[in-house]
Structure formats: structure tokens, C-alpha cells
Amino acid sequence: MSQETRIYMIGNAHLDPVWLWQWQEGYAEIKATFRSALDRMKEFPDFIFTCAGAAYYKWVEENAPEMFVEIQQRVEEGRWVVVGGWWIQPDCNIPSGESFARHSLYSQRYYLEKFGVTAKVGYNVDSFGHHGMIPQLLKKSGMDFYVFMRPGEHEKQMDSDLFWWESGDGSRVMTFRIPFSYGNWWKDGDPVEQKTRAVAALAEQHECSYMNFYGVGNHGGGPTIANLQTIHRLQEELGAGKIVLSSPNRYFSEISALQSASIPIHRDDLQHHASGCYSTHAETKANNRRAEHRLLTAEKFVTMAHHLLALPYPGEKLQHGWENVMFNHFHDIMGGCSIKEAYQDAREAYGESLHIASVALNAAVQKISWSINTMREGVTSLSKDKDWVLWEQEDKGIPLVVFNPLSWDIKAPIQVNKNVRGITDDQGTPVCVQTVRGSRTNGSADKWDTLFMGEIPAFGYRVYWMYRDKPQEAEASHLALQTEENVLENDYVRLELEPHTGYIKRLIDKRQGQDVLKGRGAVPVVIDEHDSDTWSHGICKFRNEIGKFADAEIRLLEKGPLRARIRVTNRYNRSVLRQDFILYHDRPEIEVKVKLDWREEHKMLKLSFPVNVEQMKATYEIPYGHIERPANGEEEPGQQWIDVTGLTEGTADQTYGLALVNDSKYSFDVFENDVRMTVVRSPIFADHFGVRDEWCEFMDQGVQEFNYGLVPHAGSWQDAQVVKKAYELNVPPVSIVETYHRGVLPQSFAGIRVSSEQIVVTAFKKAEDGQGYILRCYETSGKEASATIEIPMLERKWSARFGKCEIKTFRIPLSAEQEVQENNFIEL
Template structure:
């Protein structure tokens, strides 16, 4: 190992300068160095649309190239593959000039992602795709990849990022927010560690990431130099006009020259993040370790512009589903797999994850653009998914005895002949067997599985009103992991459904005639839900398995928060608890009651707004499913749903990208993804309040499109909507201001009461099941090579989830990405029947693993990184 004195650093600025060694944190001979980082921060969308950002990118890059001609010592730093691609497409000659400067080392590529995204809302797989497409773009165009993660303007940074960065070829990370008044850090330079133990060297930018117009450089340089002396490490000082582009100005560089003459050439250097971190490597183990997330800034951003956030969640899951089905159809039936449309769709999703778009703080017109872009991505996903499903379903052997040809002579919509039923192929994109509802858009008399065993059915109201044809047929299917199963629907033939023996002890709910309803309650053998008639709040959520009441007081309470003093971002706001009212004046209606499910509809009001919640209980599940329709017309107000959980010593755990995190129950607004859980201690039961029995119990809240929550004590709240002004940074408000999220939105959430921990309750899987529903195709009779039930994957450990299955980027083989969900080490056997491959892998806690499975079965399966290298 080299000593500190042996370490030398060569500044690659063309000047041939060589700095003295960096010294050490405690060394007496330390000479601080200020690294001047020339950049032009580009928000491609914010107070302008992407077309303006496109034009500004060209001008900023042209200006940076001009500065290089004028100042031989100038080094430029720039992130975001999307910006580079714009230049490549629109000005090939300038792109060629950029390539020369990159090869020379004076134009430094950082941030190997598509854009600088919001770093809390995108899914774990979205971050993987930023790395995959961003880094591969840089390698293909410039022969290099970014070594430094770079998100100087993002509002917060989730705790799994160190692992994602390391798996993306980036050992370092630069950020600015949270700033020093928002989060205390031991120093600007530190090791940042995620739950799996991965570390990157991270740096918090002091004194801002850009130069404001007409601002002189000397005061900022002096301030950063003082920090370097206090912290006894080199510091980076960022300069250049930013946000709307611009980059380093002639005046900036002239002032830096003057400052270097005054302070000494080695005290102030024109540098890059790459060069800075290379020099800082000598500190090694001397740096402090931060094993935490980097929050809080702009806490209101995780609940603004509901449509964009819902589209993001929907697009992420649809593209992953389309890739899985397309890969399966390619393998099983040689359907061509075209990666180019998927890449284009992901580019749309990644671009819309830019922090000012995803954070809901851009202008109104920007969200019309985002809607178009998401629509494009969703359409590509839908077309690819349909092609794969149709290819598979058409290749299943569904022929019935006595049928020789297709003939639609008895039904205008179905091909059923001789009361033999018609096949419905139900697909499950998830990596475990899923039991979930399926609604066929037909009125049927009976349904069986592929073996002829009848299942319960129920007519439910359809979205159509076509004479008497206004009902769908609902049943609950059980579909193999990443596979499919055929069910048979019968127009005129009914069946007697056998009731299995329920006297044996079981750990999972089984069928029984358990659904019972009143005008204000629904229950099955597992739980009982009661609604308070005049308010519409949940009066009781009683777990019959444990004799425990889960709600402390009233639940699902729609609380209206005053936020007149808040800007769009929520700057300076850590809590939103200024309650000014509640939805009430409720109407409660039993709208469904049958053998499969029962539903209570609760409609309540506040001001000009209306909230409709449909509470559904299925016969064989303890989970309460809720569909919500909100018609919102409030301004400068926030709506939260409150769920006080009847536990002591509560702990709150939130899903974060490819992981989870326990946070304090202090009421602070926090970003989360598909689920939040509150678990604590229950003493005895309702029927035996004096019992000394202490049990762990909890309530999980799953959602399909929300990202903002808070927990104070035992009160879990999900933020539903904000009536904020578009892009209002405490501006001059008037009657012309336009407000977000006015009108109708729909979403879903699920309440899951559970004994024991959230891990034991399988909450991660349940959240995926809410977000990735079963999909189906109504088929007809035909011969085929495929069976009527097929399992595509088997994972021996319930802790491991497979999120991505697709063709490899190099076109040779398949990629399977998995992650450990519970925070505990495990060994897993992975079996993919369609590839005829089985292997075993060790997963550390919260570890992400990517496997490359070659087409040639004689070649070994290789564990690779997110870039598929």
C-alpha cells in the first residue's frame, strides 16, 4: 500500500501542472486546495418546456467549447446522456468537437445516468436503467464511462444509492441537497454506505453548484477555501451560470486566473470531480462513514402533480411486464425480440424522472409534454405486451373434443360451441404464484380451471351500459410464477363449487362461505371492517385471527391540511399537520355482495370536493382493498388519509428503491414507494385487555401511485393530493395563478393487518401484486405446442424478488435481475424452466444481483453488474 507521501496527483488540464501530495486529515503539513469545477447545470425542463431546454443545451455546449479555445487551462464537467444525445442528433459537427475534447481530458463526462433524476420516486429498476442506457451510451460514443455519480440539483437521495452506483461502475457521488441547514454531516467528504455494505466516496457541494449572473468569483472561492482549512480536505468550488444553462463565462475564468495569481497556482486549480476524487483516495479509511439516506429538501415534491407520479409507476411496471412476456415469447416461440422500442420507451420514462418534472415543480405546459411522453412509453409497452401474450395464447393447445373448425353461430362475442366453454389465458408477470381477481368482460354462468374444477364467480358492474349487458364476471385465479394458466368460461353452463374441508389447521385462508355484510360492515372468516355511517371513517378493523382491533379511534380519515404558507416544493417544511377540516357528511352504500367479494362505497365531502372510497373484502383474504375516486377543487390545501394503528412502541418502515428503511415516527414528511408499515407491540387482545401477553403486530399500507407519507407516533398518514400553484417559489400570487391536481383522479390502496413482522407477512410481494395485476386474453379453440398451465420461474427463497427478465443488451442471452427484500442473508435456488437452467446464489441483506444467462446452455451463468458487463 502506498503511503500518503508516495501519492501524487497529475491534473489533466493540459498544463502539465503537478500538485503536491494531498496530506491527511490529521497531518500538520496540509495545504488546502480548491478545485474549481466548471459546469453549466442544465435543467432540460423547469420554468420552460423541453424544446427550450434542447436549444439551451446546444448553446451551452457551444459556449463551453469556445471557452476551451480561449482558456487552455479550462476544464468542463457535464452529466446526463440525454443532453449529449440531443447534440449528436442535431449538430454532428459540434458533437465531433466534443468527442475530441473528451478524448483530450478537458471535457469530463460525469453522472452516468440519462438525466439528473429525482432520487426518491423512480423505482429501483428505473435507476438500473438510467445506468444501463446512460453508461452504455457514453461507452459507445466516447469509449469511456462515468466514474462519478452526479446529482447536484436533486432534492434528496435514497439510502440504496451507494449499491446502485457501485453496480453501475461509479465509485463516487456528488450532490448538494440536503444542504447543511437541512442535514448535519460530519464533513463535506465522506464514505456513503448502503444497507448491503456498499460504499462510495461522496461529496456535498458547498456554496452552490453554479454562479449567479453578475456574481463575482472571489467571495465564493474564499468561502470554499475557508471550509478546506477547517475540514482539512480539498474542496470543490462549482462555477458557471446554471439551471437555464450558460456555463462558465469569460468573466468567471478571468476572475479565477486573478485568484490563482493571488493565492498561488497550486492553491486553486481548474479541475473536475474525477480529478478531485482521484486525489482524495489517499484518505481511505480516515474519512467518516454515513450509513443513512440524504434527506430532507423540498418535502412537498413527493405529493405534487399526481398524474405524472401515477403515470411513472404505471409505465415502469408495464415496460417490465412487456419485457418479461416478450422474452418468454422469444424463447418459447421464436417471436422476434426488438430491444430498440423498449430502449426508446425507457428513455421517455427516464427523461420524465428528471427532478423538476418528477418533483412536480415545473410549469403547467411541461406536464402536457410529460403526458405525451408517458403515453408513448405506455403504448410501446402495450403493443409489445399484447404481441407476446397473443403469440403465447395462440400457441396453447385449447382444442375440445368434437370441434373441427371455428364457427361463431351461437354467440356474437364468444366462439363457444356445444356448451364446452371458451378459454381465457391469464398471465402472471411476477416471480411467484399469485392468487388474485380476474374480471372477464362477459356475463358467464360458470368458470372452471384447466382441469375442469369449478371456481366461484360473481357478476360485478361493468363500465359499459349496453342494454342488459352491463356486467362482468369476476373470479379469483391462481397463476404460476412468471407464467400463465387457462381458465374456461361458460356462457350457459353453471357448476356447483365444492367447499373444501376447513376443519384442519391452515396458515393461509381457504374457501368458505364466509362473506357477511350489513349496511355498514363487511367481514369474512379473517377480518371485520365497520364504517361509521355519518362520517364514513373506519370505525373498526378487527382481526378475528388474533382478536385484535387494528384501528386506534378512527381510520381512513380524510384530513385537510392548510398550506397557504407553502411553496410548490415545500421548501423549509418538514411536517404538514396544520389541520383545518375533514371530509364528512358521508353516504355509505353496499354496492357488491356475493361469493367472491363484498364492497362498501363511502362517499364524503369537503368544500367543493368529493371523495369516494370503495372498501372491498374478498372471501379468502384478510386484506382490505380500496379503490379511490377523488374530485378535488381545493387550493393551497393538502389531503391526507390517516390510519392510527393500535400498537405501542411503533416503528415505521418505508419501501425505498430496491430496499426499505426504518425512519423515526416524528411526523416528518417522507418519500416512500409501494408500501409503508407501522409495527409495534400489542398487549393481549380486545377480549382480554388485562392479558400480559405481548405480541408483535402491525398494519401495512400499500398503494399504486402515491409517494409521500408521514408517521407520528402510531398515526400513519398517506398524502393524497396538494392544491399547489404550478412552479410557485413564494412568488407574487394573483387571480391568474393556476393550481395543480384540480379535478378527478383515481388510485388504489390496500390495508394489510398482520401478526409478526412485515417481512413475515410478505408485504413486499403483496405490494407488487397491487401494482402488477393479472392480465388475460379471451381465446378460442386451436391446436398448439404449449400446455394450459406454465410456470416460468421458481425461486426457493421468499425473500428474493425477480424484477427484470429480458434479452441481454448484446443480444446473446437473457438478463435476470433479483434483489433481497427482507434485510437478511439468504441462499436461493433459481430455476427457469424455459431456459432449462437452474443455479444457486447467495444474497446478502438488501443485495441486488444481475445474472447473464447465455443462449448456449453449455456456457456458464455469470453474475454481472447493472450495465450487463
């Protein structure tokens, strides 16, 4: 070894709390591993232990408090090094941007409270890929460095294992890719000795000091007595200054002082490892999306009800809901590669979080709705003389309060669980209604709902009045909605379905005279996956087509002034795919509600949309950002939307595109102009190329339901407000049927005003220390922006400058004399 290079030996124990075992076994293993690490410290005075995962520390604190005290002492001593700053080591593609913020918020505050420190090094040594906004998320969490292992050298070649990683906003963290493994993996001989010599050779080759991770991993264990004896022997042979028992903190600190200027810069995400994990176990991924949004919606309205009406703020319960969600982000849970029993545990945890959020949300919106002045002249007391469901008296109407969780005004379909003759807004203006089928079959008459288009203020609510028997003549719309047997058409688009296949035959944008698709669309393509394990190790493309759903049955289900719906039912072997194509009278987007009964094994289902553009660019939403990727057919992770935009055929400057938005899918590929969304795949549970026998069980068998939408647009996806349209699909309005009462609140209320269309507000909550409120937002278009933000109920208004893709967290003090301040994710 040269004099300039050094090997930093990082004693750690990779701990999978769930994988080929359930969390209860992981719980026990964490305690045993921590005990072992403390024993090593007594036996070897120079031993240093590195460990991430706030959830693990919390388990030990609650179940082995005497050992937790020992750990606190070792942290203070500097021999037990806290890294990670997140609840566990999560999948780094599927959780939302706000979920990563919550990992930092709850974990770093926990570390600060219990140990007096926060993590300085982001630490995800086994996660299967790393989205491109992680550098900004780390910097806003108090972390300047990052450690990962996957993708390895065989999956992504890079100039250096040590580099600056820069996200789209310009944030930069020093990043190290672990060579070989995070533990004692080696093909022969003493693993620590052989791996240390191999790492030393890399250090010589690259003329740069390296970290070498050692310790029994996956099921815990950590550094052994034999491991440390080997290291001492190597120190005697190579020099104690060359082989150093150390930590990532020390490594990055010393490297920063010596080599920071010469380190290369990487401006991209870090993929691909285990690309099958973007789609495996669809139920868990759908529950994750649902729980993230419901917790955020609950927080917003709980905060409103707390401030306006003194509703107690259930902070501990909401945090518990987030802790469940964050734990299920663990890469072997969220990645869909754990045993079957683990997913019953995940189902229960998501169920608890969804229920916590539902209870909090219901308490908030009902507190607000009960406080709105809805009294009608002539009403003296409540009595159900007119109807067994509604409290309406003397055709005076009955109030329906509709809440909008989003930070912009919306116009959205509202479906009321009652068939009424008329509806007006809070000013008494009639709105158009349509009778639609409800989800019940209660006799011959009680099976119909009422649909209308509600216009709801941002972060606010609006009262509509429903009349059971009294028609309300709405002004006729100038927008036409037409249907034929296989056609949906309005003033904006025409959708034609092919009768014998049910595929989209043509989608015409009438505004531009543009054929949106080049060929058939919404084609259900079946892919053979017999050569894949659960993770899809070594597989980056899924293009082995073996069939398509066909034999279409097409039925017109709804036809009215507001929307029309055609149901297409297709089959493949024993599987059934049902897609309801829905077109509203006042918008160009196509909404599709899907119900799939999947009975295939070792197969994948994709929906294909060939977009009619040239020289196209494929853009994917990633957590709190977006990224362009090549259209080379590789499977890629995405979130609520993906967009393909290019030049229209035969033009040099006319751009056109199609965005695909969804409410629960995370896996896509684009080959040339063909956009495909992965709907489901069915590998064996936790199959790493094992022996396949009659005991094997396959994932995602049975029924799943989800929604997606097609957003055709001229110009860019930014111009088409694709980000907001995706949120509108994922975060629908909340409505409460009310009665007559006096109250202190008006019938229409706007909670926020944001001047810039580029800025989306994602979180509004009470500050963790109780001193004011927290508002988080981000720039969505990739361009600098200035915005004025106003929260009328707090009597606050301020301006802020956003860089491209920048996330900002604002603390709003309770006292109006104190200025709004920008905080980090930890609220410091």
C-alpha cells in the same frame, strides 16, 4: 490556506432541460451551452468542463453532429469530463429501483459506445433528496463516487461535507456535498471570487480539500470568460497549486489516495429538501408508476415469446419507452415544480411509453395464447353461431388465458368482460364465480361481468374455460363472507364503518383478537398550505389541520361468495371523495378503490390510520430496498408500501403491525402511531413564493383515481410478505379471451421458480448485446438468503447467495455449456 488543502475548480453548467420552460427550449439551450464550453477550451488551454446527462449528449449527436465530434475529441483529450452515468439528473426518491438500473444501463453503455469511457462519479447536484440505496445502485453501475448539493447544511447538519455513504447492503461510495451552490450564486461582488474564498475557508476549517463549482446554471450557460479570468487572478494570488482547474474525477482520485481512511461514514438517506415534491402533481407520479411496471411486464412476456416462439424482440422500441420515462424522472418534472405546459409534454411522453409497452405486451401474450393447444374434441372449424362475442361451440367452453408477470405463484381476482354461467380451470375443476357490474351499460342485460379467483404460476400463464350457458358447480368454500349495512366480515377480519362519517370505526383482526386501529381510520384530513410554495421549501411537517371530509353516504354495492364492496362518499367544500372498501372471502387484506374530485387551493389531503401498537417502528419502501425512519411527523418519501409495527398494548413481546400499500402515491408521514398517506396537494404551478394573482393556476384540480390496501399482520412486515402484496396491487394479471386452435404450448406454464420467499425477481429481458438473457432480483427482507433459481424454458437452474438488501443481475448465456454469470447493471 494550509499546505494540505486545495480547491478544485469544477467548471460546469447546471442544465434544467425542463423547469420554467419546456423541453424544446432546454434542447436549444443545451446546444448553446455545449458550444460555449467548447469555445472556452479554445480560449483557455487549461479549462476543464464537467457535464452529466446522457440525454443531452444524444440530443447534440442527433441535431448538431459536427459539434458532437468536437466533444468526442475533447473527451479523449481529457478536458471534457463525463460524469453522472444516468440519463438526466433525476429525482432520487420517486423512480423505482429498476428505473435507476435502466438509467445506468442505457447511459453508461451510450457513453462507452460514443466516448470509450463510462462515468465514474454519480452526479445529482440539484436533486431534492437521495434515497438510502443509491450507494449500491452506483457501485453496480461502475461508479465509486457521488456528488450532491441538497439537502444543504441548513436542512441536514453533517460532520463533514466529504464522507463515505453506505447503503443497507454495505455498499459504500465516497460522497461530497457541494457547499453554497453548483454555480455562480453569491450575494454580492464577483461571485466566483467570493465563493472560492468562502470554500477555501471551509477547507481550512475541515483540513480537507474541497470542490468549488462555478458556471452559469439552471438555464445553462456554463463558465464564462470573466469566470476564468477571475480564477487565473486567484491562482496568481494564492498559488496555482492551491486553486486548480479540475474535475470531480481527479478530486476523488487524489482524495482517495490521501484521506480515505479518515473520512466519516454516513448510514442513512439524505433528506429533506422540498418535501412537498413527494406528492406534487399526482398525475405525473401515477403515470410514472404505471409506465415503469408496464414496460417491465412487456419485457418479461416479450422475452418469453421471443425464446419459445421466435417473436421478434422489439429492443429499440422498448428502450425508447424507457428513455421517455427516464427523461420524465428529471427532478423538476418528477418533483412537480415545473410550469403547467411542461406537464402536457410529460403526459404525452408517458402516453407514448405506455402505448409502446402495451403494443409489445399485446403482441407477446397473443403470440403465446395463440400457440396454446386449446382444441376441443368435435370442433372442426371456427363459427360464431352461439354468441356474438364468444366463439364457444356446443357448450364446450371457451378458453381464457391469464398471465402472471410476478416471480411467485399468485391467487388473484380475475374479472372477465362477459357474464357467463360457469368457469373451470385447465384440469376441468369448476371454480366459484360471482356476477359483478361491468363498466358498460349496453341495454338491460349486457352490463355484467364475471369474477373468479385465478391461481396463476410464476412468470407464467394458465388457461381457464368459460361456459356461457352451462353452470359449473364449484365446491363450496369453507370461508364465509358476511355483510351488514356498514360491515364487511370474513373469517380473518371485521371492518366496521361509522355511518355518519364513513370513517373506519373498527378493524378487528379475528385471528389475533386485535383491534388494528386506535381510533377512527381512513379519515380524510384537510391540511392548510397557504404558507407553502410549490416545493414546500423550509417545511418538513404538514399538520395544520383545518377540516375533514364528512357527510357520508354509504351504500352496499356488491355482496357475493367471493367479495363484498361498500362505497363511502364524503364531501368537503366543492370536493368529493369516494372510497370503495372491498373484502374478499379468502384474505385478511382490505382493498380500497378511490375516486377523488379535488377542488381545493393551497390545501393538502391526507388519509389517517392510527395503528394500535406501542414502541412502534415505521418502515418505508425505497427503490430496491427499505428504511426505518423516526415517527416524528416529518413528511417522508416512500414507494409501494409503508409499515408500522410495534408491541400490542400491555405486552412485552407480542408484535403487531399494519402495512399500507398503494399503486401511485409516494408521500407519507408517521407521528407516534398515526400513519398518514398524502393523497393530493394543490399549490400553484412553479410558485417560488411569487406574487399570487388571478393568473395563477393550481395543480391537481379535478378527478383522480387510485388504489390502496390495508395489510394487518401479527409479527413483522417480512413475515406478512408485505413486499409481495404491494407488487400484487401494482402488477395485476393480464388476460386474453381466446378460441379453439391447436398449438405447441400446454395450458399451464411456469416461467420461473425461486426457492427463497425473500427474493423478488423484477426484470427478465434479452441482453443488450443479444448474447443471452438478463434476470435481475433483490433481497427484500434485510436478511441474508440463499436461493435456487430455475427457468424451465431455458433449461437453467442455479444457486446464489444474497447479502441483506442485495441486488443481483444474472446473465444467462444462450449456450447451455456456458455458466450463468453475475453482471452489473451495465451488463458487463
